[in-house]
Amino acid sequence: MSLTKVSLIDIVKKQYVYKLKAYSQVFISLIFIQLLAVFFSLNGVGGGGISSGSIQINVSYFSADFVVAFTMLWGFITAIVITTKTYRIDDFIFVTNRASSNLSNMVFLLIASVIGGITAMLSTNLIKVIVYYFKSDFALKSTTVMDMPMEFLIGIFSTILYVFLFCALGYLVGTLVQISKVFAVLLPAAFLGGLIFDGLSGKTGVIAKVLGFYFTESSLALFIVKIIMTAGLLFIGAFALSNRREVRT
Amino acid sequence: MxxxxxxxxxxxxxxxxxxxxxxxxxxxxxxxxxxxxxxxxxxxxxxxxxxxxxxxxxxxxxxxxxMDGLKKVNTADLERESLNLYDAAVEGSINQEGSKFLRKKWNFNYQGQQLNLAVIQDENIDAMVVVEKKNNNDGKIEAEFYQTRSSYNGMDITELANLPGMELAGDQLTLLNPKRSEIKFSQFGNTFNIKQFTGEPSLFSEHHSEFSGGQRIIYLRIPKDLELNYPENLNLQFVE
Known part of the structure; x- marks a missing residue:
C-alpha cells in the first residue's frame, strides 16, 4: 500500500510526456511519407493540352491531395503501431492502469494529428515552389495564404480532424488485433472484400456510403460534430475492449 | 477497378x-x-x-x-480584332488598319516573270495568305506577317508564339511554318478537404479552358505583271 495518492490526470500527463519522447520516431516516418507524397504530387493530379497551329499548350493540375491522404494513412498506422506489445509495455514504467494508458495514447495521437495536419497543409507550398521554379513556364490561378487565410485555416483544421479520425480507427483496429490475431486477417479481408463487392455490383456500397458520410459533408460545423462523435465512439470502443484484456499480457 | x-x-x-x-x-x-x-x-x-x-x-x-507575367485580355476584343484584320486584308487596307499587328517584314528583289509559291512538303501553312498586285512593276516583292493577339484562359500569349519564315530561292518563294512553341502552365487547386467546404468543383472534373488563336495573315505585295503559281491546298486570296 502506498501513502502517496496520485491523480489520474497526473499519470496521464507523465505518460504522455514520456510517449512524446519514446514514440518520437513516428515523426520521422511522417516526414518521410509526406516527402514521398510531395514527390508523387509533382507529376500533377491531372492535365490537359491544346494545340493550335504552331502553339502547343500543356496544362498540369497540382494539389496536395496525396499528402493529405498519405498523412491520414500515417495516422492510421501510427495508431495501430502504438497498440502493439512493445509499446504497451512501456507504460508499466509508470504507475499505470488501462485508463491512463489509453488516455495518454489518445492525447499523443491528438498531438500527432495536429503536427501531421499542419505539415500536410504546409507541404502545398513545397510543391508550389518546386513546380514554379523548376517545372512550369507560367502558373494559373493560384492563391497564397495571404489571399485566402480562411481556406488555409479550414484546410489545417479539417486535415487534423481527418488524421485524428483515422488515428481513432487505427487505435480500435490495433486493440482488436491485440485481443485476437484473427482480426489481423479478418479486418483487411472484410475491407477489401467490401471494396471488391461494391466494385462488382456497381452500386454505391456500404464503404462508399461510410466514406461519403464524412468526405462529402459540406458544412464545417456538422463535419466537426461527425468526426468528434465518431472518433469518440471509436476510442470508447477501444477503451472498453482493452479493459477485457488480461493483466499485463 | x-x-x-x-x-x-x-x-x-x-x-x-x-x-x-x-x-x-x-x-x-x-x-x-x-x-x-x-x-x-x-x-x-x-x-x-x-x-x-x-x-x-x-x-x-x-x-x-x-502570375503577372502574362497580360489579361478580353476574348470578345480578340474576336473583333481578328475579324477586322481579315476584312482589312481582303480590302487591301491592311497597312493602315492593321499596322499594330505587323510582326515581321521581308523584302525581296525579284525580276522574273513567274513566281512559285511553295510550302514544305506535307505541311499546311498555319496562316492565311493574301496577295495584292501593285499598280506598277518595280521588281520588288514585299511580304508582311500580321497576327492579332491570341489568348489562353484570358491571358495574352501572343508573344510566346514563334514567327513564320520565308525563303526566296530561284523562282520559288517558300513559306516556312514557325517553330513550334510549347508553353507549360501549371494550375494549383485546393486539397479535397478544403473543396469539400468551399464547394469548388474537383480538379478532375474541372477542365474548363478557352483558347483563342488569333488571326494570322501573310500579306504579299507583288509587281503588277508577275504570274503567281501556288499549291491548291494553300489558303490564298487576292485583294479584291
Missing part, C-alpha cells in the same frame, strides 16, 4: 515503410550521443517545418512575377 492497382501498390509501399521504420525503433532509441534520439527527431521535425515555412514565404512573395 484496374485504375486502383497503382494506387494499391503505392499504399502497400507506404505501409511497408511505416512498419519498417517503427521496427527499427528499439535499436535506435537507446543510442546515446550528444543529443538523445528523441531530441534529434524533434530537431529534424523542426527543420522540416522551417523548410515548409520558408516555402510558404517564398510563395507569398515571389509568384507575383509568375
Amino acid at each position: 484496374m485504375g486502383m492497382i497503382p494506387l494499391l501498390i503505392i499504399v502497400i509501399i507506404v505501409i511497408g515503410i511505416l512498419v519498417f521504420s517503427t521496427r527499427t525503433r528499439n535499436k535506435m532509441v537507446h543510442k546515446k550521443g550528444k543529443f538523445s534520439y528523441s531530441q534529434r527527431v524533434y530537431w529534424l521535425l523542426s527543420g522540416y517545418v522551417v523548410i515548409l515555412l520558408i516555402c510558404l514565404i517564398l510563395n507569398a512573395v515571389q509568384p507575383v512575377k509568375i
Whole structure:
C-alpha cells in the first residue's frame, strides 16, 4: 500500500510526456511519407493540352491531395503501431492502469494529428515552389495564404480532424488485433472484400456510403460534430475492449 | 477497378515503410550521443517545418512575377480584332488598319516573270495568305506577317508564339511554318478537404479552358505583271 495518492490526470500527463519522447520516431516516418507524397504530387493530379497551329499548350493540375491522404494513412498506422506489445509495455514504467494508458495514447495521437495536419497543409507550398521554379513556364490561378487565410485555416483544421479520425480507427483496429490475431486477417479481408463487392455490383456500397458520410459533408460545423462523435465512439470502443484484456499480457 | 492497382501498390509501399521504420525503433532509441534520439527527431521535425515555412514565404512573395507575367485580355476584343484584320486584308487596307499587328517584314528583289509559291512538303501553312498586285512593276516583292493577339484562359500569349519564315530561292518563294512553341502552365487547386467546404468543383472534373488563336495573315505585295503559281491546298486570296 502506498501513502502517496496520485491523480489520474497526473499519470496521464507523465505518460504522455514520456510517449512524446519514446514514440518520437513516428515523426520521422511522417516526414518521410509526406516527402514521398510531395514527390508523387509533382507529376500533377491531372492535365490537359491544346494545340493550335504552331502553339502547343500543356496544362498540369497540382494539389496536395496525396499528402493529405498519405498523412491520414500515417495516422492510421501510427495508431495501430502504438497498440502493439512493445509499446504497451512501456507504460508499466509508470504507475499505470488501462485508463491512463489509453488516455495518454489518445492525447499523443491528438498531438500527432495536429503536427501531421499542419505539415500536410504546409507541404502545398513545397510543391508550389518546386513546380514554379523548376517545372512550369507560367502558373494559373493560384492563391497564397495571404489571399485566402480562411481556406488555409479550414484546410489545417479539417486535415487534423481527418488524421485524428483515422488515428481513432487505427487505435480500435490495433486493440482488436491485440485481443485476437484473427482480426489481423479478418479486418483487411472484410475491407477489401467490401471494396471488391461494391466494385462488382456497381452500386454505391456500404464503404462508399461510410466514406461519403464524412468526405462529402459540406458544412464545417456538422463535419466537426461527425468526426468528434465518431472518433469518440471509436476510442470508447477501444477503451472498453482493452479493459477485457488480461493483466499485463 | 484496374485504375486502383497503382494506387494499391503505392499504399502497400507506404505501409511497408511505416512498419519498417517503427521496427527499427528499439535499436535506435537507446543510442546515446550528444543529443538523445528523441531530441534529434524533434530537431529534424523542426527543420522540416522551417523548410515548409520558408516555402510558404517564398510563395507569398515571389509568384507575383509568375502570375503577372502574362497580360489579361478580353476574348470578345480578340474576336473583333481578328475579324477586322481579315476584312482589312481582303480590302487591301491592311497597312493602315492593321499596322499594330505587323510582326515581321521581308523584302525581296525579284525580276522574273513567274513566281512559285511553295510550302514544305506535307505541311499546311498555319496562316492565311493574301496577295495584292501593285499598280506598277518595280521588281520588288514585299511580304508582311500580321497576327492579332491570341489568348489562353484570358491571358495574352501572343508573344510566346514563334514567327513564320520565308525563303526566296530561284523562282520559288517558300513559306516556312514557325517553330513550334510549347508553353507549360501549371494550375494549383485546393486539397479535397478544403473543396469539400468551399464547394469548388474537383480538379478532375474541372477542365474548363478557352483558347483563342488569333488571326494570322501573310500579306504579299507583288509587281503588277508577275504570274503567281501556288499549291491548291494553300489558303490564298487576292485583294479584291
